[in-house]
Each structure stands twice: as structure tokens, then as C-alpha cells.
Amino acid sequence: MSVDQKTVRRIAHLARIAVTDDEVPHLQGELNAILSFVEQLNEVDVEGVEPMTSVTPMVMRKRQDGVTDGFCPEKILLNAPATEDNFFLVPKVVE
């Protein structure tokens, strides 16, 4: 399978990455090189094979069902580009 330029733009939008008109043909070439490389996986008979969900057999440890952390808004907001009154600030979302 290979992707056309329209698909490249659609993927970029799904990934929330702005692309310029100049970048699209390059990205198309690079993505198609990768897709053609992975094409060989179609040779493998995977009938009846379970897809891997965990690489080592392990039972998930569960944490205590309670509040054990938090109460540090200043730490949480420390690296935010824009904040106000302990909230993250973003451009208007709902009109």
C-alpha cells in the first residue's frame, strides 16, 4: 500500500502536525519508503496467532484505591506556557 498527497495531509491533520505544501511530497516519499519496507510482513502466515498484548507474563499490580498524591498545583503548572488561577490557559474552544 502507498499513500497519496491527500492522505499525507489527512494523516498530518489526524496527528495535529501542520505541514506546508513543500513538505508534502517529501513526506509522501518517506512514508511510502517505510510502507513498502513493511510490506514484507504480508508474507507471514499469521492464521490463528494471538497478537501480543504483554511481552512478559505478568499480573498487573494494582494500587491502593485512594488519594496518595497531588495537592501540588504549583508543581503541576510549573512548565505550562500559560496559566491563570491554577488553571491551564488555552485559546477559546466553545463559542
Place this chain on the structure above:
Amino acid sequence: MTELTHLTLAEARDGLKARRFSATELAKAHIAAVEKARALNAYVLETPEKALAMAAASDEKIGRGEGGALEGIPLGIKDLFCTEGVVSTAGSNILKTFNPPYESTVTRNLWNDGAVMLGKLNMDEFAMGSSNETSAFGPVVSPWRREGSNVGAGGAGMIEGTHLVPGGSSGGSASAVAAHLCLGATATDTGGSIRQPAAFTGTVGIKPTYGRCSRWGTVAFASSLDQAGPITRTVRDSAIMLRSMAGLDPKDTTCSDLPVPDFEAAVSRGVKGLKIGIPKEYRVDGMSPEIEKLWAQGTEWLRAAGAEIVEVSLPHTKYALPAYYIVAPAEASSNLARYDGVRYGVRVPGRDIAEMYENTRAQGFGREVKRRIMIGTYVLSAGYYDAYYVRAQKIRTLIKQDFETVYAQGVHAILTPATPSAAFGIGEKGAADPVEMYLNDIFTVTVNMAGLPGIAVPAGLDSQGLPLGLQLIGRAFDEETLFAAGQVIEDAAGRIKLPEPWWAGA
């Protein structure tokens, strides 16, 4: 006395304990070496004040007859590990000012054992790369030069000529260890990012079993593949450092609760009576005769030390790399969705919130990272998920079963080359076709796909005078056998003579 920067980690530890020198003297010697080596671009942030303060605390502890397993040992930290109050960038512009208010579990474990932080090490952006050329801080230069190379120290802290890459993504770690800019370095490995740079720089690197080290506080790339490990100058040093890095962490549910063995005790065990597998599928088309010779030599060394050598088959080997380039980008596209310019990192404004996200990510991420996010987005998108992602995960099951079959036949470890070639020059690979760069990981990536431990040990030099490494792959949670067999190779090959500091005049 040997220069303090040229001691092994084990020698430095013993010297500190015997009070032959102080942790402060050891830290100062390394700080000076780091300052003189800026042209290599191995460190993206030097933390000399922190190093001296930590060393002073170590001296006090040692003076009281106390101290941990790494008391006073100066280390470099890959910039993927979050360090409290010290900027941690993952080699990316999007995190260039990120100041974590917390400490990663791996580095916390190292500091608890007394280690001293020299600074943060350069790396491929978000650990995506095999040459350290995708870093937002620019490429790292390998301390190694081809014989008769034109590389030399220029003026104004620059290097002239055609440099070699140190490998990647842990290129800063490998370069710093090989250039004696720390006694050991943390690194991470998602497809080969510890073992390939170790092989390129004549150093030792181990990727432990998935779950051996906590991933908490380490910037995530592909969560089902990422593992932390050390890069050091000897097998013993790796054993010492891994023991301190590893261990149960309630903050990472995939972190194993198995006890961490005394890895150093395994180093001198030898390989007598062990069965070592040689997988025929690793004899790839067009393999260089030098690599083939090195592999045969390694086999002979292990046989001479008493191991039984058997040919084994891992039939799905060739599918590991293409399957990886579906699984890893898929996980990366999900993990890197968090960089949206809202909670941390750089923000680039737009007309509305969607445009803000798109502009932030377009400017914040480099080319390789964007490429992988896009591939990941595509293989997870509606209509392609089964054809790509589910198929790749099924093939991953087959790859793991290959190893299980071989281990069930009584094989204790598997010997392979670490890389298909020695280090190449900066700018030489992958410019036109990204897959050319990806092929660096053909021998290492199977190990991540199966969650197994793998160690790269220097085993010789090629005709250009550049180091080549061998890889040993072990059973899950049996790093001890890798240290034992790795030591046999190190003893037989002799410790590789690392380059003289030609860069220090720059």
C-alpha cells in the same frame, strides 16, 4: 596512579573506599575533562555545581565509613531521564525548557546509592535515531576516528574534518563513556539504542529484560519496548551499575517485582557447561566478511572457555525490523500526543486551539519524530489497524515464540553480531531513504520485540581501526548469564584501547 578519569567504575569505587582519592577529586577530574570535550557535543547540560555538592556529601559519608554501592561515582545521564530541577529535554525543541519537578525512578535509585551527576547527555530526539543526528542540539561526535582520518581539533572549540557518529539514540552516553567524560552513563534502548552505540564506540551496553528497570519519569517513546540500562567501559562496570538502576517500582505497573541479583557476582562465573546458540538467520545477505570473522572468533572464544556451541534457528528474524516500524511508531504517536503546548513544553499560537496544536507540534518536533508520529497515526487509523498494527503484533508473538523454542532446547544464551557495520560518518546515511538508517538495528531489534535482555561487548577492530561489538541475548530475567559470557569475550578480546583525547585541544 592512573588518571582518575581513566579508572573503571569498579576501580574508582574501590579507590574511594580505600581513601586513595576523594569523591571531590574524582568529580573535579571529570568536570575538567567534560569542559575540554565540548567539541564532541556529548553533554547538552553540564551540572558541575551539583556534581561537587553531591561529591562533598559522598566524601562525608565515606568519611563516616558509610555509603552506597555507587558512593561518589560520577555518571552522565541521558537527557531522556527526568531529573528534578534540572532541565530535561529528550533532545527535542518541544521540551527545551522543560524543568521536571520530579526525579525518574532510575536516577533516584542511582542517587540513593551515592552516585554523582555530571550532567545531561545528548541523544536522538525522543530516542528516535541510530546516529544521534536527529537531536535538536546537533549531532554528537564520536571520539573514534578512522585510521588516516582528516578529523582534528580546530579553533574556537570546533572540530574539523569528517566526523563519525557514535550511534544512537544513546549517542551522548556512548561518546561520553568512550571519551572518559564519566565512569558510566544511563541510556535507554527501544530497538537497539544502548547496544548499537556501545558497539560503535568500543563500550559495553546492556538492555536488561523488559520490566527490570522502572520506566517512571523516563520520557516515553514506545512503552512496550523501552528499557533503561547502562553504558560503561567494562562488563563488570555494567553489572555494578545495572544493579543500582534496577528494581521494583510501585509507580510503574510493568516493572518486575523479581529480586535484583548481585550481577557483579555473576561476572566471574564463566561459561563452562553453558549452551550458546548461533542463529543461522543472522547470517544476512551481504554481511561484511569482517563481521562474519568477528562472529566466528567470538564463537571460538566461548567454546574455548568451555561452552557448548549449537546452531539454532529463529525463523522470523527478518520480520522483526519491519514489525518494529509499525509497533514503535504506533506507540510513539500515542505517547507523543501529550505534547500539545498546553501543560508543558513550547507553545506556538494559532487562530484556534486546533491550529495551536498543529503549529506547536510542527515547530516543536524534528523531521524524524514527525515522520514516525505520522506512520504511527496511519497504521492505527480506521481501516488500516488490522492490516498493519494487529498483524505486526501477531508477528511479534511469533518472534517471541522463536526464542522460547530455542531456550526450551536448553540454550542459555545466543551470540550474534551487534551491528551490521562499524560506525559511519555524519551525514552518510538515511538522507534519502529513512529505511537505510533503520537497518542499523537489524540484529538488536528482535530482542526488544521479545522483551529479552541483550548485551553488546567490544570484540575487535575493523580494517579502519574502528570498534566492532558482539551481542549476547539471554533468557528473560537472566542478565547474569550475559554478564558471565560477556566477561569471557572481554577477557579473550582484551579491553579495547579507547582513543586519546585529540579533541581536548579544540
